[in-house]
Amino acid sequence: MQLRDDILDFSPYSPGLSIDEIKEKYNLTNVIKMASNENPLGISPIVEEVLKKYASFGFRYPRSGNLELVKKIFKKFHIPEKNIVIGNGSDEIIDILIRIICTSYRDNVVVFDPSFSIYRIQAKFHGIEVKFVPLNNDFSFNFEQMLELIDSHTKMIFITNPDNPSGYTVLSEEIINFVDLVPSSVIVIVDEAYVEFCDDPEQVTCIKEVLKRDNLCVLRTFSKIYGLAGLRVGYGILPELLADYFYRVRLPFSVNILAERAAISVLDDENYVELTRNTIICGRRYLTDRLTSLGCYVYPSQANFIMFKPPMDANKVFEGLLKQGVIIRPLKSYGLKDYLRVSIGREDENRIFISALKKVLREE
Numbered sequence: 001m002q003l004r005d006d007i008l009d010f011s012p013y014s015p016g017l018s019i020d021e022i023k024e025k026y027n028l029t030n031v032i033k034m035a036s037n038e039n040p041l042g043i044s045p046i047v048e049e050v051l052k053k054y055a056s057f058g059f060r061y062p063r064s065g066n067l068e069l070v071k072k073i074f075k076k077f078h079i080p081e082k083n084i085v086i087g088n089g090s091d092e093i094i095d096i097l098i099r100i101i102c103t104s105y106r107d108n109v110v111v112f113d114p115s116f117s118i119y120r121i122q123a124k125f126h127g128i129e130v131k132f133v134p135l136n137n138d139f140s141f142n143f144e145q146m147l148e149l150i151d152s153h154t155k156m157i158f159i160t161n162p163d164n165p166s167g168y169t170v171l172s173e174e175i176i177n178f179v180d181l182v183p184s185s186v187i188v189i190v191d192e193a194y195v196e197f198c199d200d201p202e203q204v205t206c207i208k209e210v211l212k213r214d215n216l217c218v219l220r221t222f223s224k225i226y227g228l229a230g231l232r233v234g235y236g237i238l239p240e241l242l243a244d245y246f247y248r249v250r251l252p253f254s255v256n257i258l259a260e261r262a263a264i265s266v267l268d269d270e271n272y273v274e275l276t277r278n279t280i281i282c283g284r285r286y287l288t289d290r291l292t293s294l295g296c297y298v299y300p301s302q303a304n305f306i307m308f309k310p311p312m313d314a315n316k317v318f319e320g321l322l323k324q325g326v327i328i329r330p331l332k333s334y335g336l337k338d339y340l341r342v343s344i345g346r347e348d349e350n351r352i353f354i355s356a357l358k359k360v361l362r363e364e
Contacts, residue, residue, distance in 0.1 A: 039227035090234030139166035167301025194303035320360035
């Protein structure tokens with residue numbers, strides 16, 4: 001079989017371990033997963049009922065363009081419908097934007113390092129050079145160096161805010177100041193997958209700024225605060241022309257009918273969203289305090305996860321936790337072998353994690 005030469009050295013995306021994997025490997029009955037930044041409350045009860053209601057419609061194609069969901073987002077955020085796009089997760093939106101903006105084997109994109117791996121994976125897949133800007137030692141953004149890397153072939157910049165895997169966050173004003181220094185020919189993509197978990201999301205989001213600029217896009221997901229990770233649906237706020245061309249090339253039915261109905265219904269479930277926010281914010285404080293007291297260096301986070309450096313070998317901590325049925329995320333795939341990331345869970349899950357971590361550290 002003949003494959004493209006530049007595909008031969010590809011490595012797949014590295015997801016978190018599954019609960020079933022760990023149960024089988026360590027012969028465990030109970031396992032908690034705090035590795036993939038999922039909503040710890042599970043699916044919204046309202047969504048569960050909607051999925052039952054519309055399950056019998058699974059034989060139907062969804063309406064092209066997911067217009068009902070677009071209208072719902074318009075009503076919630078007061079963003080014109082012509083600027084809203086829907087994707088099979090924000091991953092699909094990232095992939096399509098790269099393909100319609102960049103020319104293969106000529107253009108480049110600029111990202112921080114480390115950052116969400118899908119940016120570089122999809123760029124590389126489409127023959128686009130990726131330029132990396134190292135984060136500062138405290139994992140803050142080095143916007144000055146990013147500006148220096150822009151050249152005549154730079155077409156896109158990706159910024160995750162709050163960032164993954166560190167949780168570092170800047171106010172929207174800082175990003176907009178940066179965008180205004182970027183050449184108008186370069187599109188800045190701000191990925192706000194975790195913005196709803198911020199103490200004050202309105203101070204962080206750039207969503208309204210898209211309407212004032214032709215080179216700014218904001219991505220959002222239903223996977224995190226809305227608890228729909230398994231259904232795969234996300235949305236983007238794009239300049240009007242870019243949104244138009246997005247729909248010209250997007251596969252017509254990439255967002256399935258159940259995902260669309262779930263997304264529409266969860267936007268109305270304010271109790272679920274507020275309970276999720278409270279769970280994450282309280283859990284973030286609790287875990288930050290307990291991890292610090294155990295000698296871990298904890299990095300400030302405004303997301304639904306915390307990155308920390310344990311006082312012993314990170315891989316030993318990770319393996320020790322697995323043996324007790326607690327899955328967190330090692331960050332070797334991000335080039336951070338001395339660091340770990342834990343998703344914030346329910347109150348009982350957070351306490352189980354801390355108890356298991358104490359045991360690992362004592363045994364060392």
